[in-house]
Each structure stands twice: as C-alpha cells, then as structure tokens.
Amino acid sequence: MENQDKKRELIIGAALKRFAHFGLAKTTMNEIASDLSLSKPLLYYYFPDKISLFAAVMDSIIKQIDKEMDIALAKQPDGQKAIIFYLDKRQEFVRKYFNLIEFVISSGPELPENLLQVFKQARNSEIHRIQTIIEKGVKSGDFAVKDPAFTAEILLDALAGMRMNHFAPSRNFYPDKSQFETILKKEKQLAAIFLKGLK
Amino acid sequence: MGIFFIYIFDSLIKKVKRSKGKMVEADKKREMILEGAIKRFSHFGINKTSMAEIAEDLSVSKPALYYYFPDKQSLILAVADKVSSEYLDNVEKNFFEHSNQEEALMNLIEIRRNFFQKYFMLHMEEDYSDAYLRDKAFIRLLQAKKEREVNILADSFRRGVADGEIRDIDTVRTSELLIDTLRGLRSCMRTEKVIFPDSSSFEEVLNKQKEVTRIFLHGIKKYSDGRTDIK
Numbered sequence: 061m062e063n064q065d066k067k068r069e070l071i072i073g074a075a076l077k078r079f080a081h082f083g084l085a086k087t088t089m090n091e092i093a094s095d096l097s098l099s100k101p102l103l104y105y106y107f108p109d110k111i112s113l114f115a116a117v118m119d120s121i122i123k124q125i126d127k128e129m130d131i132a133l134a135k136q137p138d139g140q141k142a143i144i145f146y147l148d149k150r151q152e153f154v155r156k157y158f159n160l161i162e163f164v165i166s167s168g169p170e171l172p173e174n175l176l177q178v179f180k181q182a183r184n185s186e187i188h189r190i191q192t193i194i195e196k197g198v199k200s201g202d203f204a205v206k207d208p209a210f211t212a213e214i215l216l217d218a219l220a221g222m223r224m225n226h227f228a229p230s231r232n233f234y235p236d237k238s239q240f241e242t243i244l245k246k247e248k249q250l251a252a253i254f255l256k257g258l259k
Numbered sequence: 260m261g262i263f264f265i266y267i268f269d270s271l272i273k274k275v276k277r278s279k280g281k282m283v284e285a286d287k288k289r290e291m292i293l294e295g296a297i298k299r300f301s302h303f304g305i306n307k308t309s310m311a312e313i314a315e316d317l318s319v320s321k322p323a324l325y326y327y328f329p330d331k332q333s334l335i336l337a338v339a340d341k342v343s344s345e346y347l348d349n350v351e352k353n354f355f356e357h358s359n360q361e362e363a364l365m366n367l368i369e370i371r372r373n374f375f376q377k378y379f380m381l382h383m384e385e386d387y388s389d390a391y392l393r394d395k396a397f398i399r400l401l402q403a404k405k406e407r408e409v410n411i412l413a414d415s416f417r418r419g420v421a422d423g424e425i426r427d428i429d430t431v432r433t434s435e436l437l438i439d440t441l442r443g444l445r446s447c448m449r450t451e452k453v454i455f456p457d458s459s460s461f462e463e464v465l466n467k468q469k470e471v472t473r474i475f476l477h478g479i480k481k482y483s484d485g486r487t488d489i490k
Binding site: 082 | 302303307455
C-alpha cells in the first residue's frame, strides 16, 4: 500500500513536468510512461485515463500552493499588505503553471467532472483565503465588513473578470511579461479601491 | 515621341517600385511567420507544433501560411537557417572582437551554450531521432553551417599563427577537430533520460568544454619552469 502511494506520487511528479511544459493536449500517456520507464498497463492501473491523471496533478499542485500561501500569509501583519502579498504570490504561481491553467480556461464549462471538482475546491480555498485576510483587517479595525465570506467572493470574481478581459484578446500561446505586469498592476489597484473605497 | 517615351519610362519605374514594395511586404510577412514559428518550436518542439497553430498565433489564414511555406519541412528548414545564421553571426562577431585566442574560444563556448539552451527543443543535434532531422535538405543545411563555423574558427587560428600566439598548424583541420570535440562533450550529457535538461547540466557541459579547450591550447605536459597548472 505504501509502495503504491509512492509510485502514485512519482507518476504525478513526472506528469506535472510534462503537463507544465507542454499542456494537456500535447502530452501523451506514452511519454509519461516512457519518462518513468514504466509500462503503459502499469501507468493505466494507477490512472485509467489522461484526464484523471491531469486532475490528480492539479489537485496536488493546488494543495501545495495552498499550503505555501497560507504559511506565508499568516506572517503578514495587516489586511492591506496581505492582499497585495497574496496577489503577488498568486501571479508567481500562475506564471509557473500557466500551461496547466491554459487548458482550463480554453475548455470553459465543458470541463470534465473530476476536474470541475478540483477547481471548485480551489475556488473555495481561494475565497477562504481572502476571507481570512478580510477578517484579519476587521479584527484590527481597518475594515468594516458584515459578511467577510461574501465580500471575499465578490473581490475574487471581480479580479477573475478583469483577468479574463485582459488576456482574452491576445493570441499569444503564452502571455508575455508585460501582459503579466500590467494585469498585476490592475489587480492591485482594484484591490486597493475595493478595500479603501474612492473616498 | 519624346513625351511618349517619358511616359513609358515613368510607368516602368512605377511598376518596378510597386513590385519592390510588394516584395518588401512579402519579406516582412515571411519574417513574421518565421518569428512565430520559432516561438512555438522552441517551446513545444517541432513535432508537437502544427501549421494550424502557427497560423492561428499570427492571425494568418492557413492558405496564406502555405503560400509562404508549402509544407512544414520547408518552414523547419527556414527556421533552422535563420537561427543558425544568427548564431554564426554572433560567432563571427566574437572572433572579430577578441584577438586573444583563449579569450575568444572561452567566449565561443558560452555563445554555444546560450544557443543550445535557447533552442534546445529544436533538437538540431546529431543524436536525436526526429524525422525532420533525417531530411536531406536539412542535413545539407547543417553541414553548410558547420563548414562556416569551422572556417570562422580557422580564420581566427590563422591570425593567431600570424601573431605568433600559436604554432604553425593546419588551421582548418584543427578547428574542425576542436568543434567536433565540443560537440562530443555535449552529446555525452545525454546519458540519462531527461525531457529538458536544466541549466545546471548546460553549465556542466560548459565547464567541461572550457577545460578541454584549455588543454587543447596548452597541453597537459609539465611546464619546463616547473609550473603545473593550466591558467
């Protein structure tokens, strides 16, 4: 059993390398098996199809990001700074794993069920993260928010909508540096207005 | 009569000008396609890139793309020609700027590293099994490029001989030997299976190449004055 878990981890690690560079469509189960010097039937024993392997990879990196993010955010003193820190850190991960996310963006609502599950979870943990930041601000008296969970959701959706608009018109398969820099600036500005208002 | 000739002459000039303008436009478009293809190729590799994707990246219709490059192989060839010409221009510039042999060679090794790291996914090396590498025109292109590199290096050796910095050697043969040695060291890197080598393995090759090149220049025999190190 332990050995099986180890092997599963090994496969997820190798698949992550492939998916992160080539994306889902351009990666084959064959290549992953050959990277690990594994027979195809053995690979299929662990993951019956490519999507389920992809879902496992996404799940694993999202968990890892969550962990890193929460540890780092706990050290941030106030809500204002924490939000900015969160946006910076978030983009760092997005840039690193862009080819993984790209597939998800382009397939939209037709996402397979097991992947949908992974992303719902990711969304919830992101809402929860912003909520924690807002609550911190409420506690210190910086913010006055009645329903931190709902406010967090609004902020998340506003950021997501802006991102979508920003990246949609470009046809680059990988957005360039300046595109990332501009959107980060916009995100921070939006967050600042959101938190402080325009008064 | 005279006016008539002037008219003909004038319209001729206009025609030439017009076709020239079109040429420039076509060259630009071709260049743009090459740039787009290089972007895709160097990230996803040649085998995993389709003509349709390149067309889409550039918002060019597929027929327009096929007008410039009738098949993928011809695009690959043009890309290989472009990137290797850029590399060789750098190499030429390097030998022009560094007259000291050792300095120039150390710098050459770094230029090589940068090139092979940047365009690793093109697999323009000998020990890959991609189908496009077996294309005759592609092989001929690589041979021609290698010849040019050997000649650039040989020219530099010749200047070194003239300056009295190196012995009177067969410059072309020596330069080919050195380039083959550098290539050999690079292919030694692929002992284990890696999808893409990280920068540390490029660094490792670089250091080995520099070391061998120093030995190549100085030998490993003891110095008569008792020094043992290669500087």
